[in-house]
Amino acid sequence: MPAIPQIDPTSGAAPQIQPDIPLASTNVTPAFDPTKVTVVYILGGPGSGKGTQSVHLVQDYGFKHLSAGDLLREEQDREGSEYGQMIKDYIKDGLIVPMEVTVTLLKNAMQRELDSGKKTRFLVDGFPRKMDQAVFFEQSVCPSKCTIFLDCPEDVMQERLLNRGKTSGRSDDNAESIKKRFKTFVETSMPVVDMFEKEDKVIKVMATGSEHDVYTRLVEKLGEKDIHPVK
Numbered sequence: 001m002p003a004i005p006q007i008d009p010t011s012g013a014a015p016q017i018q019p020d021i022p023l024a025s026t027n028v029t030p031a032f033d034p035t036k037v038t039v040v041y042i043l044g045g046p047g048s049g050k051g052t053q054s055v056h057l058v059q060d061y062g063f064k065h066l067s068a069g070d071l072l073r074e075e076q077d078r079e080g081s082e083y084g085q086m087i088k089d090y091i092k093d094g095l096i097v098p099m100e101v102t103v104t105l106l107k108n109a110m111q112r113e114l115d116s117g118k119k120t121r122f123l124v125d126g127f128p129r130k131m132d133q134a135v136f137f138e139q140s141v142c143p144s145k146c147t148i149f150l151d152c153p154e155d156v157m158q159e160r161l162l163n164r165g166k167t168s169g170r171s172d173d174n175a176e177s178i179k180k181r182f183k184t185f186v187e188t189s190m191p192v193v194d195m196f197e198k199e200d201k202v203i204k205v206m207a208t209g210s211e212h213d214v215y216t217r218l219v220e221k222l223g224e225k226d227i228h229p230v231k
C-alpha cells in the first residue's frame with residue numbers, strides 16, 4: 001500500500017501535492033477491513049443538505065460523521081498548518097483540494113475513532129468528489145458499502161446557501177464562489193456518483209422540501225436497501 005503521508009508538519013513527512021498514484025493498481029490492501037468497518041458516503045451538490053441530513057443519520061443509525069469539508073476547514077484554521085493557505089484558496093474558488101491532504105485527514109480521523117474503541121460505521125460527508133479520490137480511497141483506505149446521493153436543483157441549493165451566507169461566515173457562501181462550486185460539482189463530482197451508480201451502490205433521494213420530508217424519504221430508501229435505524 002502506498003504510504004499516506006502525515007499532515008503534521010512536525011512529522012517531517014510532507015504530503016505529495018500532485019501525487020502520481022497508480023490508480024488501477026490491483027495489489028493494494030485497504031487500511032481498514034470492510035467486513036469490520038462500514039463506510040457510507042453522503043454526496044450531493046453544495047447546499048443539498050448533506051450536513052443537515054447527516055445529523056439525523058448519526059442519531060438514528062449510529063454513524064460517526066466525518067465531513068471532508070469540515071476537516072479541511074479545521075486543518076485550514078489549525079495553527080502551524082502548512083496547508084492552511086492552500087486549503088483557503090481552493091475552498092474559496094470551489095476547487096477540490098489535492099486528494100492526499102483530504103484522504104490523510106479522513107484516514108486519521110477514522111483511525112482515531114477506531115483506536116478509541118468507539119464507532120466502526122462512518123458516514124463520510126462530501127467525499128469523494130473527484131474520481132482520483134474515489135479510486136484511491138476505495139483501494140487504500142476502505143471500500144464503501146454504498147453512497148447516499150441527495151438530488152437537488154441548483155436554484156434550491158443556491159437559495160439555501162445564500163441564506164446561510166448571511167450568518168455562516170463561510171468564505172464560499174457568496175454568489176461568486178457558489179457559481180464555481182456548482183461548476184465543479186457538475187464537471188468533477190457527478191462522474192463519481194455516476195461511477196457508483198453503475199455499480200448499483202447509489203441510494204438517490206430527492207432533496208427538495210423540508211428537512212423532515214427529505215429525511216423521511218431517506219429513511220424509506222435506506223430501508224429498501226435493508227439499512228435500518230439501530231434504535
Ligand code: UP5
Nearest residue numbers: 046047048049050051052069091096097126160164210211
Ligand atoms: N437546509 C438544508 N436542508 C434544507 C431543507 N430541506 N430545506 C431548507 N433548508 C435546508 O445545508 C445548507 C443550508 O441549507 C443550511 O443553511 C441548511 O440549514 C439548509 P447543509 O446541510 O449544510 O448542506 P451541505 O450539502 O452540507 O452544503 P455544504 O455547503 O456543506 O456543501 P459543500 O459540498 O459545498 O461543502 P463542503 O463543506 O462539503 O465542501 C466545501 C469545499 O471544501 C469544497 O467546495 C471544496 O473546495 C473543499 N473540499 C475538497 O476540496 N475536497 C473534499 O473532499 C471535500 C471538500
Ligand code: MG
Nearest residue numbers: 050051067069
Ligand atoms: Mg456540508
